[in-house]
Amino acid sequence: MAVSDPASRATALAIVLSASVTSAFAQTVVKPPKNKYTPQQDVAIGREAAAEVRKQYPVINDEQIARYLTRLGDRLVAAAPPELKQSVYEYSFTPVDLKEINAFALPGGPMFVHRGMFDAAAGEAEVAGVMAHELSHVLLRHGTANATKAENPWLQFGQMAGMIGGAVLGGPAGTALAEGSQFGLGTLMLRYSRDFEKQADIMGAQIMARAGYDPRALAHIFETIERQVQGSGSSEPQWLSDHPNPGNRTQYITKEASLLTIANPADVSEFEPIKTVFASMAPAKSMGDLAKARNPSGGPSGLTAGDAGGSSGGTLGQPIPLPSSQYRTIKGGTVFEAAIPSNWKTLPSKNAIRVVPENGSGDVNGQTVFTHGIEFGVAPPGSRDLQQATNAFLNAVAQGNPGLQLAGSQRTVQLSQRVAIGTPLVNPSPLGGQELIALYTTFLADGSLFYYLTVAPERDVAAFQETFRHIGTSIRLTDVR
Ligand SMILES: [Zn+2]
Numbered sequence: 001m002a003v004s005d006p007a008s009r010a011t012a013l014a015i016v017l018s019a020s021v022t023s024a025f026a027q028t029v030v031k032p033p034k035n036k037y038t039p040q041q042d043v044a045i046g047r048e049a050a051a052e053v054r055k056q057y058p059v060i061n062d063e064q065i066a067r068y069l070t071r072l073g074d075r076l077v078a079a080a081p082p083e084l085k086q087s088v089y090e091y092s093f094t095p096v097d098l099k100e101i102n103a104f105a106l107p108g109g110p111m112f113v114h115r116g117m118f119d120a121a122a123g124e125a126e127v128a129g130v131m132a133h134e135l136s137h138v139l140l141r142h143g144t145a146n147a148t149k150a151e152n153p154w155l156q157f158g159q160m161a162g163m164i165g166g167a168v169l170g171g172p173a174g175t176a177l178a179e180g181s182q183f184g185l186g187t188l189m190l191r192y193s194r195d196f197e198k199q200a201d202i203m204g205a206q207i208m209a210r211a212g213y214d215p216r217a218l219a220h221i222f223e224t225i226e227r228q229v230q231g232s233g234s235s236e237p238q239w240l241s242d243h244p245n246p247g248n249r250t251q252y253i254t255k256e257a258s259l260l261t262i263a264n265p266a267d268v269s270e271f272e273p274i275k276t277v278f279a280s281m282a283p284a285k286s287m288g289d290l291a292k293a294r295n296p297s298g299g300p301s302g303l304t305a306g307d308a309g310g311s312s313g314g315t316l317g318q319p320i321p322l323p324s325s326q327y328r329t330i331k332g333g334t335v336f337e338a339a340i341p342s343n344w345k346t347l348p349s350k351n352a353i354r355v356v357p358e359n360g361s362g363d364v365n366g367q368t369v370f371t372h373g374i375e376f377g378v379a380p381p382g383s384r385d386l387q388q389a390t391n392a393f394l395n396a397v398a399q400g401n402p403g404l405q406l407a408g409s410q411r412t413v414q415l416s417q418r419v420a421i422g423t424p425l426v427n428p429s430p431l432g433g434q435e436l437i438a439l440y441t442t443f444l445a446d447g448s449l450f451y452y453l454t455v456a457p458e459r460d461v462a463a464f465q466e467t468f469r470h471i472g473t474s475i476r477l478t479d480v481r
Helices: 006-026 039-056 063-078 115-120 124-139 142-150 161-167 171-177 194-211 216-232 238-242 249-259 271-280 287-294 386-400 458-474
Strands: 092-096 103-105 110-114 327-332 336-341 345-348 352-356 361-364 367-370 373-379 411-415 418-428 434-443 449-457
Touching (some): 039 092, 039 110, 063 092, 063 124, 063 271, 103 124, 110 115, 115 124, 115 216, 115 271, 124 142, 124 194, 142 194, 194 216, 194 249, 327 458, 336 373, 386 418, 386 434, 386 449
Parallel strands (some): 092 110
Antiparallel strands (some): 327 336, 345 352, 352 373, 411 418, 418 434, 434 449
16 A cells, blocks of 8 residues: 555654754743833834934944945844844944944944954954844843833933933943933943843854854954953953853853854855955044044033933024913823923933923034023932932032022922922023023932923023923823822
8 A cells, every 4th residue: 555654654743843842942042021112112212322323423434344234234134033023123234433342232223333343353253243142132122121120210201212322422431421410321221231141142142153153253252352351451341341241151152052053154255355444444533532522621501401412402592482382291201291382392311301492402512502491300319308309419410510500599399299499590501691590309209309490591581481380380290100
């Protein structure tokens, strides 16, 4: 009879099954951590932050380098686990002309690779390794997973992108730029825990193998980075402070590599020519150069309360339209709601949300200041006593605004049915003359300090007073759980 023997068919099936079971368990399974954000939110955050990075960083425009990096990135994306590739992601791979060994990826896909990474790498596989590691942070959505974990009101402000603009300027430049802003919370999203690091290492190794690179190159570039630190006696590079060594990095990457089959070797013949192109360029800038270029002579005048980040709202010194008598409601995450004139816009920045009329905000010496409008924010409490917490906050603001002065006595007021303190202030306006500021502070349920402040040049105060009063009485604190 020609019918095949059922026993032998069963055996064949068993072999197929066991083969697939083996391959499913051969490599370590990496599961994305808990995340309360949507992939669309990752993309929105990353897109806005990437625009900020492109504005602040010396992007390399050389076509050959850009094309090369994109091809390398695309190869890694093609080798990424399909179940983690969200269709909304917007991958991009941008070379920047900075000499520090660094690379970073923003939520939703934008990746930036420093020129210094190419100088440090012994071959294409090492650059690919760092990129595969960064890509894994994107795929596992570690940035917004950090925000999920943080349970911090800062991170609940509707828009988080502005924060990252500050965060990517970490390291020496970040320190210089952050002077006068004591919070530095923007770094939360891109600073990974050791658990997340290990996940990105393991998944990075798996992606490398599928893309045709030996994953052990990843362990090697990490060793190079750590050795350079020890050798130079300089401070820890940004890459290591954002991506801490979980311990035994080389061992577990090597072990994972032994479980993986490397696909057809990638064609790496373009790596040396690309290094030649880099070598023909002017020397790369350092983060320190970048900070100096941005802020040559200390801070500008004009109010810079929460931080130096955020985006500009127009051109300073241009006519300011009168506030509309129509209002719309804005939400500051889970913290507050307020009604603002319908012709004003919101400028979220690292630590705060500014609401300004057209031309009410602009750049002075590379720093965003605002001359008309309101800023809402949350600050860590300096004390459990409202008066002391308010004074600590004022001292911090004064550090970035040397001309800031009290313009009268503080008084107790109501803010969303809570006890608050109102503080009148004056400050030199970037438009000339003085600007009048009213600061209001109260505690949130979690003990942090909520504040809002109104700003207008002395000559415009009369035209804005009623609007500020309307906004102030509309504020509703929504933080009680
Ligand atoms: Zn990492």
